[in-house]
Amino acid sequence: MALLPYFQEGVLEAGCDEAGRGCLAGPVYAAAVILPPDFYHPLLNDSKQLTESQRMVLREVVEKESLAWMVASVSAAEIDRINILKASFLAMHRALDGLPIRPESILVDGNRFYKYGTIPHLCVVKGDGKYASIAAASILAKTHRDEAMERLHLEYPAYQWQQNKGYPTESHRDAIRQHGISPWHRRTFQLLPAGEQLELF
Template sequence: MLAQNYYTGLIEAGCDEAGRGCLAGAVYAAAVILPEDYHNSMLNDSKQLTSKRRYALREEIEKDAVAWAVGTVSPEEIDGINILNASILAMHRALDSLKIRPEAIIIDGNRFKQYRNLPHTTIVKGDGKYLSIAAASILAKTYRDDYMDKIAQEYPQYDWTSNKGYPTKKHRTAIREFGITPYHRKTFNLLGDGQLWLDF
């Protein structure tokens, strides 16, 4: 069973992102505030769950959460500020959209930037340790998957419905054959051979 809270006596939001290591598409992040004494034995790191279970849990999270929100940062913005800053910005945007203001934040990973002077703690593999971070990982992952499935209809040759923008062999082969799309992150090593698409 995952832990309920890191901070005691504060309204705590858990944050996580999805799509940081992708070659294409926006990065997504979610922020979730769960009720005090919340229990859900099925919640876990989204990567440990099947797609069907993630979507079922998304419905439960959205129904049960005190507040939840999703934030995004576009590929163009990622190229302008780098993926680490973009991931943190997506989390800040999710926090901005919460209908209830948190008093503290816990974040999956080891990097974050101060948000509105609130206390915060980064937790490595936090999506497998705290309920609210696990919930945020599920929302970020499923909403980003929905987005990738949608833009895949425009560019089916890149197999985004399967790889979700990650650097699979099929995805990199399609880049070599067809070039890049407006959804690709141009500052990334798209072909995996040390070459960046800096001339676009």
């Protein structure tokens, strides 16, 4: 099914989505994208449904053809300080802050959002599979975050972040058991299953 180009015709809408909310390590990323109303690409879909190569092709298209886009992040330390839900919203607000064009409305993936100034917003559950601008934002957020985790992998190769991107895979947890945690791990998250002792390095 083709994605919807907009919620309200004639309104400058920014789609917002985040990436990395469920990770054990690294920042949470968010993107805000304003697409032309006639934008269409046959591959565009929720980033989780695409291959890595498809996401990179679409990222280039979105960054070139969108009216405006911005990616922003919130660090693991900030996540620990304010919690992951607030951090996800903060990352979206930072992305919206960076847009060179002020949107008239915001479409947000999910069921909750903190109001952004006076701009109205609409929360759309599974919106990255419904609206083109949210799908585009999901692609930018994920690809930019993946690249950030690949850079962090060079500092801390033991955790295999170039593969797991900070998500709670068994190999990631095995590395935490063996090496303890890095400065990029989210200390307020359950890094190991309940009952296991965590070494704080």
